Amino acid sequence: MTVMNSAYSDAPRHCAIGEDIFPYSDVGSGTPVLFLHGALGDRRTWAPHGDILSSRFRCLSLTQRYFGDAPWRPDGPPFGVATHARDLVTFVEALGIGPVALVAWSYAGHVALEAAASRPDLFRRILAYEPGVRSIPLPPDDLARFGEDAHAMFGPIFATAGQGDWEQAVRLLIDASGGPGHFDAEPAERRRVKLENAHTMPLLLAQEEPPAMSCETLGALPMPVTVAWGERTRPLFRIPARAVARCIGNGRAVEVPGVGHLWPDEDPQAFAAFVAHWLDDML
Numbered sequence: 001m002t003v004m005n006s007a008y009s010d011a012p013r014h015c016a017i018g019e020d021i022f023p024y025s026d027v028g029s030g031t032p033v034l035f036l037h038g039a040l041g042d043r044r045t046w047a048p049h050g051d052i053l054s055s056r057f058r059c060l061s062l063t064q065r066y067f068g069d070a071p072w073r074p075d076g077p078p079f080g081v082a083t084h085a086r087d088l089v090t091f092v093e094a095l096g097i098g099p100v101a102l103v104a105w106s107y108a109g110h111v112a113l114e115a116a117a118s119r120p121d122l123f124r125r126i127l128a129y130e131p132g133v134r135s136i137p138l139p140p141d142d143l144a145r146f147g148e149d150a151h152a153m154f155g156p157i158f159a160t161a162g163q164g165d166w167e168q169a170v171r172l173l174i175d176a177s178g179g180p181g182h183f184d185a186e187p188a189e190r191r192r193v194k195l196e197n198a199h200t201m202p203l204l205l206a207q208e209e210p211p212a213m214s215c216e217t218l219g220a221l222p223m224p225v226t227v228a229w230g231e232r233t234r235p236l237f238r239i240p241a242r243a244v245a246r247c248i249g250n251g252r253a254v255e256v257p258g259v260g261h262l263w264p265d266e267d268p269q270a271f272a273a274f275v276a277h278w279l280d281d282m283l
Contacts, residue, residue: 012024022062023042023063023070024043024063025046025050026058026059028059032060034061034100034101035103036061036108038108041067042068042197045193052269056276060097066203067197068197078207079206080207080209088111098121098122099124100123103275105264109133112131113126113218114211116223117218120221120222128227129228130228130261132237134210136240138240142243146236150236153236154205156172158205178260178262216247218244218247226251228241230255230260231255232260233259233261
């Protein structure tokens with residue numbers, strides 16, 4: 001495993017792990033905090049947060065396998081939570097930053113919790129914003145509401161994907177997460193990152209079945225885990241987040257007023273302040 005540093009602060013660094021090269025960002029100094037992106041993201045998702053927090057913390061953000069604007073080998077492991085969790089563990093080991101504070105959003109929340117369950121020694125504490133843990137058991141009423149909302153959200157996305165229109169599939173996913181017209185109203189740079197990750201849409205929609213995540217496993221995690229969700233988020237995101245929060249034995253649950261699933265992207269200043277407050281609790 002080899003870490004190669006870029007000569008330019010605005011370009012990625014690279015971590016070579018076996019046959020694969022993982023781009024990542026690394027800015028600031030002090031207590032290390034690692035940011036993990038969700039769907040249609042990469043290390044650039046967290047650039048504004050790193051700019052804000054790097055005066056006090058060492059901020060790292062990893063581009064997970066198959067995401068980003070650089071090619072990956074076609075014969076790599078399957079796309080899914082299990083693969084990404086193994087990659088996360090290996091990345092933390094390669095950089096020697098463990099135990100590290102970890103911030104994960106959406107899909108990456110399941111990745112973070114799976115990695116923490118397998119290697120708790122590598123993670124000092126976890127902040128999971130609306131963790132997308134699809135495999136956690138739900139009460140019957142919650143399961144029905146989750147299924148209805150999943151059908152309402154992903155039905156049009158699968159129909160568009162069937163036509164091979166991945167740009168429109170990206171638009172539908174973001175609008176379903178943030179409200180009608182949200183994607184087209186975003187700043188050009190944020191749209192560019194998502195469109196440069198449009199190639200991951202077929203992988204996301206056909207991903208390997210995620211590992212089961214039991215309440216017992218979550219309750220046994222030794223590190224503090226904060227689970228947060230937005231007051232305005234839709235049931236598809238809120239129900240799993242609250243289910244995870246109920247199972248965590250060492251942590252806290254936070255409902256953030258007035259925000260939804262895309263809060264980290266919509267208001268980096270406010271989300272960075274939320275992260276800073278969370279980090280201050282451990283210093």
